[in-house]
Every structure is written in structure tokens, then in C-alpha cells.
Amino acid sequence: MCNGENSSVDPEKNVLGINQLYTVLIVSLLSSMVIAGIKVSAKYAMVMSTIEMIIIVILSIIFLHSSGWHF
Numbered sequence: 001m002c003n004g005e006n007s008s009v010d011p012e013k014n015v016l017g018i019n020q021l022y023t024v025l026i027v028s029l030l031s032s033m034v035i036a037g038i039k040v041s042a043k044y045a046m047v048m049s050t051i052e053m054i055i056i057v058i059l060s061i062i063f064l065h066s067s068g069w070h071f
Helices: 020-037 041-066
Strands: none
Touching: 020 041
């Protein structure tokens, strides 16, 4: 059905003024730096997993909004 010719999604579309690729790279880099610098504990794991889920939901909503709510 979707052959890419009539796609309404612009691959260069920005999210919050930043390219989507850069947004993902920034989030990944920050996550890696935090994980590398903090000793793993149960409390840390709970807090970071909650923050990670919140960030994933926010990014999903932003990306869906930028695509016009098309999957």
C-alpha cells in the first residue's frame, strides 16, 4: 500500500527545531554518560527506568505528532 511516493512524512522534518536523528543521539549520549558514571543500585534502577519510560513516551508522542499521527 505504501510505496513511499505519496508519503506525507518528511524525513528531514525537525522535532522541536532539532533533526530527529540528533534528538535520538543526544538522548542516547546523555543516557550513556549517566549510566557510566553512577554505581548501579536498586533505587537507581527504579528511578532511571521510570525516567526512561517517560522519555520514550514523550519521544513517541513527538514523533507521532510530527508524522501527522500516521503509523
